[in-house]
Amino acid sequence: MRTVVNCKNLNVRFRTDDSLLPAVSDLSFSLNAGECLGVVGESGSGKSQTFLAMLGLLADNGAATGSVTFHHQELLHAPRKTLDTLRGNKLAMVFQDSLSALTPTMRIGDQLAEVLVRHKGLSKAQARSKVLAMLEIVSIPDADHRYNSYPFEMSGGMRQRVMIALAMLCSPEVLIADEPTTALDVTVQAQVLRLLDGLKRHTDTSIVLITHDLAVVAGLCDRIMIMYAGRAVEFGSVRQIFENPKHPYTMGLLRSVPGMASDPDIDLPAIPGQPPNLEDLPDGCSFAARCAYAMERCTVERPELYRMNNNRQSACHLEDIS
């Protein structure tokens, strides 16, 4: 399979007043053409920052080291001009909060059209007709009228579909969707997911789906990367992860997903404790303090990612024993 994005030993650090916050540590993964990779983890696990770093969109106080390549072209510390030819064109991102992610003072249609003018060299009129077509594709009713709407005049679901239309305009090779369904109600979530599913089926675009919702991942993704406290703790196919989770954190996550058959009187099993403070990470496994299987070794030695059969990886000392 052809590798599109290759990330090696990525570290993302944020400078705060009195410390250096390790948001992402020593992360390596690759993304193949046409696949859908689910990146799962709770808030602060570094899943968004990984891909913001890749696109050169970290906040001012953030810095990335390591290497992220797109077709063997290094993206980290690439000059702005190089990034500008790729961003929005080959590499597109769908942001989470569509109300604050769209420019409030600009008409939706103009925000979309400028991408085509920028990357495809279309005239304004050509861009307009392409934008209208794309708005139809993402099922925006009355696209001709909506073209002139401002973001605040649309519903959350409609805005999120506009965000996806924005990302799809130039038929990117990689589309990163950062929590595209969070804050949407369930029926709208389904619409957005159907849209991404259609994109996956009908185009060659690789999709990265960043989420904390395992149910979303299950329906859409091929492979899953589980992140915890800035590190990848488990890799596997959707089937492997759901049927046979290896890392205790993954197991905990799966157990805490409510099912239709869940007894409402019984509390869902939750992972005890809180994720560690990134400013004060333990020497050993970051998850050890919350792990039911923690051994003495876990508190002193950080487990590396153990490779198993079938491209599986898990960062847990349990794999070393078995």
Added chain:
Amino acid sequence: MKKPEIRTDWYRAHSTAMLYGLSIGHQASTRQPNMNMFFFILRRLGIALPTLFIIVTASFFLMHSAPGGPFDAEANLEPEVLENVIAAYNLDKPLLTQYWLYLRSAARGDFGPSLVYKDFTATELIAVGLPVSIKLGLTAMLVALLLGGICGIVAALRKNRLIDHLVMALAMTGIALPTFVIAPILSLVFGLYLRLLPIAGWNDGAPANMVLPVIALALPQIAIIARLMRGGMLEVMNSQFVRTARAKGLNESRVVIHHVLKSAVIPLIGYLGPAVAGIMTGSLIVEMIFNLPGVGQYFVQGALNRDYPLVMGIVIIYASSIILLNLLADFVYGLLDPRVRRSYG
């Protein structure tokens, strides 16, 4: 859990709009233009007229409570003549009667005769001075907006670099130095020592004569506008839609011009009214120092000579223009922020 995000960038515009009784509908219909605009103007005028009335009343009684009268400077006036003159201008009547008489004629647009510049009505004197003051004030306002805006933008784009610190240091100085200090210094340095520009005088508004007064008038406003602009820019540059704009592959100048500027000038709009007021009051001093034949001259002379009708006329003109320009500022809000615009039609 995800931290709730406080979108400070919109809060300011929002709260200001709320202050003026606008409601920002989040799902406002885009289809039907409504009558809100009409009611908005009506409501604002309903506030403006009482405001003007209070200003007029306060100025009237303050003026008349100041010791002395308009004819004290006239030496050797026969007591009978003085009495006749005072009676001719109704100044012998009780204050409340005078107030009533003044209100009645002012409501008809008649500001009365000047008591000091004989043979002139207050309206005539204002008509002579106003073009000078307007030319001076408008030029200063434009210069302040342009220079202040540019300084603020440059400072924000070069945040924490040398040029940013330089601009902000100059801005602090500009705010700290009062006009009556800046104006004589400018006149002294550029007029007397360097002999580059006229020391004073209007000369029918020749550009060379306008340079120093405009600078003196605009400087404090440049300073404040630069700071507001910088603040607005920095706030917007950190917002998520700027990240989206960059993620679209737009270069930084397009990001700034198309996605940042409109939102970034919003804090500035709220300052437009106060800026105009600042320039108007500043021009009283500047016109005196540079000896310009504007309304400010007449105002100061009128106040010193207790020329009641002249001063009252100028107060009414100044107060109504400030009220009017504040109203205008609210419409500019609407131009810049579609959310405000849609809420009043």
